[in-house]
Amino acid sequence: MLRFTAGAVLLFGLLCASFAQPVPEQPKPQEFPFEPANALVKYDCTRVVVQADGKSDILRHYRTAVLTDRAIREYAQDVTVYNLQYDTVEIITARVHLPSGQIVDVSPESIKDVPFPAFDKFYLQNVREKIITFPELMQGAEIEVALREITREVPMDGHFDYYDSFEGGDPIKQKYVEINAPASMKFKWKTRNGEIPGVKSTSGDRTSYLWTMENIPQIVPEPGMPPVPEVLKSLVLSTVPDWQTWSHWYDSLSAPEITADENVRTTVNDLIKGKKNTEEKLQAVFYFVSNDIRYVETSLSGRKAGYKPEPATVTLRNKYGVCRDKAVLMVTMLREIGIPADVVLCNAAWKIDKEIPAGLFNHAIVAAYVDGHRILVDPTVEKTKEYLAANEQDKPILVCNKKGETLEYIPVEPSDKNLFEIRADSRLDEKGLFKSVIHISTRGFPDLIMRTVLQSMPPQRRTDLFKQLVQNVHPSIKLDTLSFTDAMDFSRNVGIHVEIHAENYSVPAGSYLLFKVPGQSQTWDFLTPYFLNGSELTKRRYDLRLESTFAVRVEEKVTFPKSYRVRSLPEALDTRFGDFHMARKFESAGNTLTVKRIVDFSGLDVPLSEYGKLQDMLRKNDKMARGQVVLVKS
Structure with a gap:
């Protein structure tokens, strides 16, 4: 199984093993209210401890029964992906409970920490995998893992946000999530696709929020369904007060990188030679950034890894970058020739809730302003004359500027x-x-x-x-x-x-x-x-x-x-x-x-x-x- 730490996307904290219910040494056959499944998650327990600066620790403890040969292949390894700039991952417990009642601990030699393999256009030198290989896995066996993830760096200082799903590809008997934070931190939270029972308690200067569910059926994928995060029963929470705070924050983060040097000026002025109007100039810059600047990532570097873009001058010199780098380069070029433009955060895969200002963005595009009209442009869409890919319709966007904007959705196009x-x-x-x-x-x-x-x-x-x-x-x-x-x-x-x-x-x-x-x-x-x-x-x-x-x-x-x-x-x-x-x-x-x-x-x-x-x-x-x-x- 492959999972990503919140530090690779969001932020994490410290888990409480006490959430795990006692499990008999000799599991007995039970009737569960689920459709036939390859595996059954006996429990999945998470406790996040958040500090006032937004940093957090997590301890996760989960145990899964392997029921079929397919599940044996799927669960033979447990993989946690993390970012060296953000996280530390420590394996506390890894073992297999055999049907005979014997417990087999995973040896240290079977727990590897290796570089994350290159894929597609990504070569991430500071992203790693913690891989657990389970011995003697067979039908009826159960794997158990407890791991600690320490998040050392947060995107927005002094704030915390979190997302967790309460459904997955296998049925779940018990699921617990607790967030323990300073009482002074004010959370907005929401459960999606149904209620997840939760309670709040305060002790001294700390407040705990606890959500629990039992007997959760598995998600059965089907072609043409909405993106899985849109149908999962899930929890999202944030201490960020509003989307305007996100908008202003990302504008401040990217503004120092939106600076032109002589190379940028020469390049963009060469691109617009002979262009008759603003629209033609915008088109020329778009074609250049989308087709001549390769979409390649070599590292999630910097204090705000995954968020902070490279300087426009560096991206142009390297002739490569990812979405945020290409967006910043395009904004820099457009502003240099007098076309107002902003960086826009986006989730190009699934809809996010307007009510909870959490950092569930996975993409960056550009807003250009031509003759009083805003034109959204995605400089990662290669080899096309269209400014946006049509499958970006109805996706959430946040224009980032000093004023601070609110979350909106890309309009649905006429057929x-x-x-x-x-x-x-x-x-x-x-x-x-x-x-x-x-x-x-x-x-x-x-x-x-x-x-x-x-x-x-x-x-x-x-x-x-x-x-x-x-x-x-x-x-x-x-x-x-x-x-x-x-x-x-x-x-x-x-x-x-x-x-x-x-x-x-x-x-x-x-x-x-x-x-x-x-x-x-x-x-x-x-x-x-x-x-x-x-x-x-x-x-x-x-x-x-x-x-x-x-x-x-x-x-x-x-x-x-x-x-x-x-x-x-x-x-x-x-x-x-x-x-x-x-x-x-x-x-x-x-x-x-x-x-x-x-x-x-x-x-x-x-x-x-x-x-x-x-x-x-x-x-x-x-x-x-x-x-x-x-x-x-x-």
């Missing part, structure tokens, strides 16, 4: 800002030869997806993929032409040009010809299944969360022989609920017919109460896609 459009001109002759010229255009998130795919996929693989795609329409279809716009040309949206033909495409039946128009199905609309990930489930436990709003527009015109006329067309479809709409209709005039298809999803969430309506919509859509055009000899 047609994330548009996938297909236009086809097709012809069918009397011998059944079908030819079609297809133009595919993109905007917003579809544009970003296609750019990413095109840049990662070799040309032959692209061709093979489209050959497979067209044969899903009809086994005799051949791919004649396939071309793409330059994925690195940000002055235009990604476009795809396709030409196909098929012999014996129509089915003769006496004086009739029968065929299916490719545009009436999802043949060319290969992105809708991506956006509707999770909708394949007939039943769900959680709401369906879409990655982005999106729209699809399909229009295909088919010209057929003048010796035929339309006898019948597939049934029309027009179904909608809430923010979701699907429609398809056929029109005919003379020896031409046109099919128009619309998918318009302008919301991000399909609540459980509405999921049946979505299923009904998709069933109708699939049924209508199977209809055929019937022509009759004139």
Whole structure:
């Protein structure tokens, strides 16, 4: 199991082993109110002791029963990740309780403290792993760990915040969290996704807050669910009085690094040469920071590791940095050319509560102010013409400046800002030869997806993929032409040009010809299944969360022989609920017919109460896609 100390993200404290209930030496079979599980957490106890300066100690004590072979593999090692700048981790107890009642202590040789391995674009030299390898693990055995984590450095001096979940991937028999702090510290706290019983007590100059739960079912993940932190029963608390304090604090922390030197000035002035207006200048700076400054982290260094950015001058010189470094560089460049800008803290993964000003941020972007309008820009989104990735919609942000701002959410985009459009001109002759010229255009998130795919996929693989795609329409279809716009040309949206033909495409039946128009199905609309990930489930436990709003527009015109006329067309479809709409209709005039298809999803969430309506919509859509055009000899 892998876990991160709060010092790597938040702050920690000291645990009380007395929370652990006595456990029999010889565990007996028990009936628990849980679904079948791979493991059962017998108890998970945490006590945090907070000092007046915000520093804290924690002692965690947990014991887990291993029930299946899968759990043996999952729990063979216990990994705690910590930051040398923030934390010290000490293993107090590590042992295995065998089904026979024998207790096997983990030897010192099986407890390692090693550098955190590099991953993706992160090479963190001062982040380490404390790894416990358990001996003789078998079904029915139980692992027990007690560890102490000492947090030596806090982000905001004199303040403390904390987050803990009361649910996880395995059921939990007992869960305890106690926060013990000076009585003078004023906490705001909230439980999310249901009540967690808690009590408060004061003794002398210390106050304790205790939350407890028992018999907690496991979370069972499913595709398309909201981010796990949004569905977990959890606790969040903070002594920070309001979001304005966070905003002002981070502005003060980053302000010394927003300073231009001659290299910054020369670089940004070269970038804006020939640019006619402020928007073009902003775009030039964005393209440079997003594409030419690599997203790489080599250390979480400095007194405020994980928060304090590198100076803009250093990031430009190194040509790399993470989100906070790139944001500071971009703000510095924009201010240098007279465009007001601020650093913005963000949680790009999940929603956080407005009521509790806790430091649950994991990302940094930029707010630029152009002609009285604020434009949010994410300089980590590479190889795109969009300032933000569409999946950053409805995510919490905090603009950081001297005045101090409050928490807000990125607006949900109109669906047609994330548009996938297909236009086809097709012809069918009397011998059944079908030819079609297809133009595919993109905007917003579809544009970003296609750019990413095109840049990662070799040309032959692209061709093979489209050959497979067209044969899903009809086994005799051949791919004649396939071309793409330059994925690195940000002055235009990604476009795809396709030409196909098929012999014996129509089915003769006496004086009739029968065929299916490719545009009436999802043949060319290969992105809708991506956006509707999770909708394949007939039943769900959680709401369906879409990655982005999106729209699809399909229009295909088919010209057929003048010796035929339309006898019948597939049934029309027009179904909608809430923010979701699907429609398809056929029109005919003379020896031409046109099919128009619309998918318009302008919301991000399909609540459980509405999921049946979505299923009904998709069933109708699939049924209508199977209809055929019937022509009759004139």
